[in-house]
Amino acid sequence: MSKNKISPSILPGFMELLPAEQLLFNKMLDTIRNTYEKFGFIPLDTPVIEKSEILLAKSGGETEKQIYRFTKGDNDLSLRFDLTVPLARYVAQHQNDLTFPFRRYHIGKVYRGEKPQKGRFREFYQCDIDIIGSESLSIINDAEILSVIYSTFKALGFDDFTIRINNRKVLNGFFEWLEISSKTDVLRIVDKLEKAGLEAVVKELSEMGLCKDTIDRLIAFISIKGSSDEVIQSLRQMNTGSELFNTGLDELEGVCAFIGNFGIPQANFEIDLTIARGLDYYTGTIYETVLNKYPGIGSVCSGGRYDNLAENYTDRKLPGVGISIGLTRLFYQLREANIIHAGKQSTPTKILIIPMQETMNYALDIATKIRNEGISAEVFLNEGKLGKKFSYADKLGIPYVVAIGEDEAKSGLFRLKDMHSGEQEAMGLSDIIKTLKKLT
Amino acid sequence: MSKNKISPSILPGFMELLPAEQLLFNKMLDTIRNTYEKFGFIPLDTPVIEKSEILLAKSGGETEKQIYRFTKGDNDLSLRFDLTVPLARYVAQHQNDLTFPFRRYHIGKVYRGEKPQKGRFREFYQCDIDIIGSESLSIINDAEILSVIYSTFKALGFDDFTIRINNRKVLNGFFEWLEISSKTDVLRIVDKLEKAGLEAVVKELSEMGLCKDTIDRLIAFISIKGSSDEVIQSLRQMNTGSELFNTGLDELEGVCAFIGNFGIPQANFEIDLTIARGLDYYTGTIYETVLNKYPGIGSVCSGGRYDNLAENYTDRKLPGVGISIGLTRLFYQLREANIIHAGKQSTPTKILIIPMQETMNYALDIATKIRNEGISAEVFLNEGKLGKKFSYADKLGIPYVVAIGEDEAKSGLFRLKDMHSGEQEAMGLSDIIKTLKKLT
Numbered sequence: 001m002s003k004n005k006i007s008p009s010i011l012p013g014f015m016e017l018l019p020a021e022q023l024l025f026n027k028m029l030d031t032i033r034n035t036y037e038k039f040g041f042i043p044l045d046t047p048v049i050e051k052s053e054i055l056l057a058k059s060g061g062e063t064e065k066q067i068y069r070f071t072k073g074d075n076d077l078s079l080r081f082d083l084t085v086p087l088a089r090y091v092a093q094h095q096n097d098l099t100f101p102f103r104r105y106h107i108g109k110v111y112r113g114e115k116p117q118k119g120r121f122r123e124f125y126q127c128d129i130d131i132i133g134s135e136s137l138s139i140i141n142d143a144e145i146l147s148v149i150y151s152t153f154k155a156l157g158f159d160d161f162t163i164r165i166n167n168r169k170v171l172n173g174f175f176e177w178l179e180i181s182s183k184t185d186v187l188r189i190v191d192k193l194e195k196a197g198l199e200a201v202v203k204e205l206s207e208m209g210l211c212k213d214t215i216d217r218l219i220a221f222i223s224i225k226g227s228s229d230e231v232i233q234s235l236r237q238m239n240t241g242s243e244l245f246n247t248g249l250d251e252l253e254g255v256c257a258f259i260g261n262f263g264i265p266q267a268n269f270e271i272d273l274t275i276a277r278g279l280d281y282y283t284g285t286i287y288e289t290v291l292n293k294y295p296g297i298g299s300v301c302s303g304g305r306y307d308n309l310a311e312n313y314t315d316r317k318l319p320g321v322g323i324s325i326g327l328t329r330l331f332y333q334l335r336e337a338n339i340i341h342a343g344k345q346s347t348p349t350k351i352l353i354i355p356m357q358e359t360m361n362y363a364l365d366i367a368t369k370i371r372n373e374g375i376s377a378e379v380f381l382n383e384g385k386l387g388k389k390f391s392y393a394d395k396l397g398i399p400y401v402v403a404i405g406e407d408e409a410k411s412g413l414f415r416l417k418d419m420h421s422g423e424q425e426a427m428g429l430s431d432i433i434k435t436l437k438k439l440t
Numbered sequence: 441m442s443k444n445k446i447s448p449s450i451l452p453g454f455m456e457l458l459p460a461e462q463l464l465f466n467k468m469l470d471t472i473r474n475t476y477e478k479f480g481f482i483p484l485d486t487p488v489i490e491k492s493e494i495l496l497a498k499s500g501g502e503t504e505k506q507i508y509r510f511t512k513g514d515n516d517l518s519l520r521f522d523l524t525v526p527l528a529r530y531v532a533q534h535q536n537d538l539t540f541p542f543r544r545y546h547i548g549k550v551y552r553g554e555k556p557q558k559g560r561f562r563e564f565y566q567c568d569i570d571i572i573g574s575e576s577l578s579i580i581n582d583a584e585i586l587s588v589i590y591s592t593f594k595a596l597g598f599d600d601f602t603i604r605i606n607n608r609k610v611l612n613g614f615f616e617w618l619e620i621s622s623k624t625d626v627l628r629i630v631d632k633l634e635k636a637g638l639e640a641v642v643k644e645l646s647e648m649g650l651c652k653d654t655i656d657r658l659i660a661f662i663s664i665k666g667s668s669d670e671v672i673q674s675l676r677q678m679n680t681g682s683e684l685f686n687t688g689l690d691e692l693e694g695v696c697a698f699i700g701n702f703g704i705p706q707a708n709f710e711i712d713l714t715i716a717r718g719l720d721y722y723t724g725t726i727y728e729t730v731l732n733k734y735p736g737i738g739s740v741c742s743g744g745r746y747d748n749l750a751e752n753y754t755d756r757k758l759p760g761v762g763i764s765i766g767l768t769r770l771f772y773q774l775r776e777a778n779i780i781h782a783g784k785q786s787t788p789t790k791i792l793i794i795p796m797q798e799t800m801n802y803a804l805d806i807a808t809k810i811r812n813e814g815i816s817a818e819v820f821l822n823e824g825k826l827g828k829k830f831s832y833a834d835k836l837g838i839p840y841v842v843a844i845g846e847d848e849a850k851s852g853l854f855r856l857k858d859m860h861s862g863e864q865e866a867m868g869l870s871d872i873i874k875t876l877k878k879l880t
Contacts, residue, residue, distance in 0.1 A: 006497050008533035008753040011515060014487040016530070018537050019544075026483055038811045040789035040818035043466055047454040047563055048488065048549060049508070057446050068489070068517075070510030072553050075451060077508075090456070093448035097458050099835040101822060103787070104459075109488060113512050123487050138822045140800070151811075261801040263808050313448040347543070349480035360580070361701040368703050371478045371591075378480035382541060382578045395539040 013122035015328050019346035025331055032127045033107060035152045041105035041129050046086040052076040054089050057312035066112040079111035083128045091132055092313035100134035121328050130322030132309055137319045139254035142285040142305055145321055147262035149289055149301050160292045164272035167252045168282050173245025174221060178214050187276045190222055222274050228256040231271040251284055283307040287323055297333045301325045345397035348376040350436050352393040354403040362409040375436045393419055453562035455768050460782035465771055472567045473547055475592045481545035481569050486526040492516040494529050497752040506552040519551035523568045531572055532753035540574035561768050570762030572749055577759045579694035582725040582745055585761055587702035589729055589741050600732045604712035607692045608722050613685025618654050627716045630662055662714050668696040671711040691724055723747040727763055737773045741765045785837035788816040790876050792833040794843040802849040815876045833859055
């Protein structure tokens, strides 16, 4: 390369895909989008750049450090770091033009200047749905969110996954009852249970200064397992006397009551009292989703219920519930774990038409007719040997090729080559179209 | 509003839509995307943030002033201001993994910190296609691009539009022949012909110091009108003797030769010798597209042929041809001119199911069955009076509503209400599904 060239590269922590992978990524994104729309969620699109005072209204700590913030002219600007803050701003700003409950989905890129590390991205797609009520929102919405998660992962081709829910009021009420103030620390320790084992967790908790009785009750609480009914019954029997705990328990029961009716099999659902999802945002139901065979990936879809979406921007009380799929990270992890694979095809083209001799005009006409049937078709427009043209189709993984010479143009009978099997079959245009329509 | 609230707003120059408008915008975007894919263009997605040295490799002047550029840690970052520079970087970077000719489309947001003014946006969608050859690329690709433009605007619902082409070699050869060095100034003046009239243009040209003979030839040149054949014939008769001019003329003729075969009616196409599309980028065919009834909107789809896409990043010669639709601006202009209108519907939901008495479970089950047919369905999940629930459907423009009481749940016979006509019709689930499938 000449010395005056700039080496073509992108920044670390940004994902860029080759065509075959991009097609796979887009297919997943379309599947999520279609599922969200089938549940009647409304698409939104908001600016990637917002006023810093808007995006940082509530934040602090990590978020503020990670944010891409800069000035242009007199403006203090930031790139959005999630889709929830822009939603809050949007709903507050346009509240008089919206109908509540407001059900929206948003699929878009967000930005976090994290330290680059494996599986972490500074630019990534989030796929969010939220249902926002005005003043109140029935608990059955929390159950419907489960149904959307279930339908989405089924549509993405997964069967063996578990949606775990918990309730923040149950957690907080329980901690109140035990008079534990350092909830964050305790939850962080408890979170290690699966990896570090019971003994290590008990040791660490007692080092924190918790008494044996408190630790026993804590361990008993997080050890509660079983069907939803069993877990709820065990929680009822704890008789904590905490009003908050009991309200949370009613909510948990309210969600579970509708699970079957939303078509969610018991096998894909459980109450997990150990999940907490950060501590300052959610106020009721919380969700996590794990692929059972790949627990190392962590939660692939998370979210929860919040009491008041837009309190930084409006007095109107806007309770809501929502979830997010971090698609860029999910895609990366699934690919690394060999769970998904790009196909051989790296183009939308279903058929390559190769004109021979003086048949370009005829070939163009055939291509137009195929496209009019909604099928992607391409004419090889450039000079070259026939072998090179077939090789182009082969490299791109185009499933069918037809070469059109003067005989074919005269007779209207073509030899359609299946590039996978190598077989050729003679047929007319209408049969070619039928064959192409059978491709997924 | 309380004093401690932050007023919810976005930055000037950014577009944000209400749900009904967003659905319309998305429909246009999907139409463009589908058309691009039907021609076998491959989807790409590249980072919005790139290294400043990459994005600014070729630029200067206006672009550099408008760019959103900032630092984070040690990195000098910029937001992309078009999709062509990222394409050049992508193709240079991944050239060994790509198959040429490389046909890609990219629909994404780009950023320009322009002065905010009516119809100008700082964040806007571009919808680009390009065909990149390795070393060479046949002129017939330039004709195919015309076909993509034609198909796209037809699919968007337009009939009365004209795709105008010119050729930069013809322009440059002609200026060479006239020994005019200040091409930019002359073209800027000539560009005023339609608005300012012949006399004013001649006056300004002579003030520039051009002699009468040169001005006469210039005026004769830009006054050439007629069918493609007529224009090409007139140009041939000029006998400029310029090799560059003649090469351009051959290219122009080469493009026109295939127009009919690409299915482009003569009425939607013309050679326009006055279009120039900036002066430092394109090297052959150039395109503009105008909606004939709305010339004020300007070109809605422009582009051209370039000799060497990625010369800043690689020694490999990569000639290409492409076009771009600035969708955000187009959408804004079409809406302002009352050419497009958001529908009454502001949700993807086709049917709202309202459970009455104790029929929630039944209603959820019906909704699942309708969704399984690929139709967007919503169950009204929240408390409230029946009137309020119908009003929700009415406000969102949901076309059909069915209220399910115990009688309906028992009999499986529902009264489907057409919210547009107000009429109700009794039918079973399969007929409801048939009715919903008829909706576009």
